[in-house]
Amino acid sequence: MTAASWELQRSIYQTLSNAPALTSLLGGAHIFSNPPQGEALPYITLGQTVNLDWSTGSEDGTEHSLTLHVWSRADSAQEVHEIIDTLKTLLHDQPLTLQDHDLVNLRHEFTEARIDPDGETMHGIVRYRAVTEPLQQVAA
Template identity: 55%
Template sequence: MANAAYALQQAIFTKLTTDDATTSALGGPRIYDDVPARAEFPFMTFGQSTERDWSTGTEDGSEHVITLHVWSRARGRKETHAVIAAARKALHDQVLSLEGHRLVNLRHEFSEARRDNDGETFHGISRFRAVTEPG
């Protein structure tokens, strides 16, 4: 059985790369765990993820916090916000199929958009919380 955190990442990746609004906002399925050299902007990356025991006295479970990053070189934050909004709609409260696990819930926690330290890139951060159980 696949690790719950990795199964969740795979399901999120599949959902986002097949979601028309997200891929349209990105200009294609530009969602990476490991960014290729010379990646075309805008793109999205998987950031930090955490997994905590969420078991009860009778049921096993895990709580996950997943961070997605958006990178844009467009003027202003509009493109960054559009990608964040599309990803949120694609993931928030959606049912995703996980290998070896069941997704109990997936909720958007917060998003922000800011100028990166290089002065030319806008950086969006979007955090989600999920609960899984063995399936």
């Protein structure tokens, strides 16, 4: 069985990279775990994931906290905010498909937009909370 956190990250990546509304803002499918050196902005990076046990007495489950980072060098914060709003539309409460798990929910929790310490780069931080459960196996 594939790890739920990996399935969730893969599904988020596929959803974002196949969304014309987002790729037009980014100038392509510029979504990375680790961007190539010198990659042109804007782009999104898949950041930290924290997993917590969400099991009950009878059901297994995992709570995920996922962070996405938006990077831009536009003259204002407008580009970062437009990308963040598009992320919310694509992910908040959407029924993403996972291979070996059910996605119980995926909810936007937190957004921050700020100027990075370099004084030139706008940095958007977007956090989501998800809950997954293993697919129930049907007895033969």
